[in-house]
Amino acid sequence: MKILAVDTALGACSAALLENERVIAQRFVAMERGHAEALAPMVEEVMAGHAFASLDRLAVTTGPGTFTGQRVGLAFMRGLKVALGIPLAGVTTLAAMAAQAKSECGTTRAIALHDARRAEVYVEIDATPEVMLFAQAVARLRALKPDDPIALAGTAASRVCEALATEFVLSSVRQPDALWVARLAIKSQVSETPRPLYLRAPDAKLPADRT
Numbered sequence: 001m002k003i004l005a006v007d008t009a010l011g012a013c014s015a016a017l018l019e020n021e022r023v024i025a026q027r028f029v030a031m032e033r034g035h036a037e038a039l040a041p042m043v044e045e046v047m048a049g050h051a052f053a054s055l056d057r058l059a060v061t062t063g064p065g066t067f068t069g070q071r072v073g074l075a076f077m078r079g080l081k082v083a084l085g086i087p088l089a090g091v092t093t094l095a096a097m098a099a100q101a102k103s104e105c106g107t108t109r110a111i112a113l114h115d116a117r118r119a120e121v122y123v124e125i126d127a128t129p130e131v132m133l134f135a136q137a138v139a140r141l142r143a144l145k146p147d148d149p150i151a152l153a154g155t156a157a158s159r160v161c162e163a164l165a166t167e168f169v170l171s172s173v174r175q176p177d178a179l180w181v182a183r184l185a186i187k188s189q190v191s192e193t194p195r196p197l198y199l200r201a202p203d204a205k206l207p208a209d210r211t
Contacts (some may be wrong), residue, residue: 003057004080005182006043008035008066008073009093011155012175015039017046024050026179033061037073043076048172051104052084053177059185061176062090064114064122064129070196078193080176080197090194093176094154095122100180101171102151110115110151110171113137113160122199138163
């Protein structure tokens with residue numbers, strides 16, 4: 001299976017082309033803004049020498065992430081899905097980071113915790129993405145009391161790791177990478193077009209009606 005995956009949901013823009021387990025091409029650039037301008041040229045780079053018609057599947061991160069960032073990747077890949085007529089799989093940003101952290105640290109389990117601001121974090125435990133207060137996240141992880149070390153990933157991981165015992169190990173993973181989005185998506189069952197995952201309402205509000 002040949003799969004193209006992208007991520008624009010958080011603080012990086014990345015694209016990866018895989019054929020089964022073989023990495024054909026990969027690009028990753030940390031960035032807070034400019035995902036919309038960077039994505040198409042990046043996809044063109046990883047697809048160099050490979051026809052889009054040769055793809056069997058597409059994959060994209062669904063969130064949680066920034067409101068604009070999530071929509072950039074999803075809109076781009078939905079367009080490709082329609083044009084190519086192939087399945088599009090969705091993977092959460094937290095699952096992608098956790099998979100990379102688990103591989104890096106050699107643990108059997110990993111959890112991603114990403115700074116959501118307002119003293120909150122995005123966290124995915126047992127395949128359930130949530131937003132919660134930082135203190136609540138620490139308490140949830142402390143209550144796990146694992147027999148084996150758990151790797152932590154994401155921008156909130158270092159603070160959480162400091163607050164926890166030695167059962168947790170800090171990985172270097174801070175942002176999702178399309179390479180791991182692709183690796184997870186290859187193994188997934190694709191039933192419908194993925195939708196953006198919003199764990200809370202956007203910060204921006206429409207102006208009030210003064211009539």
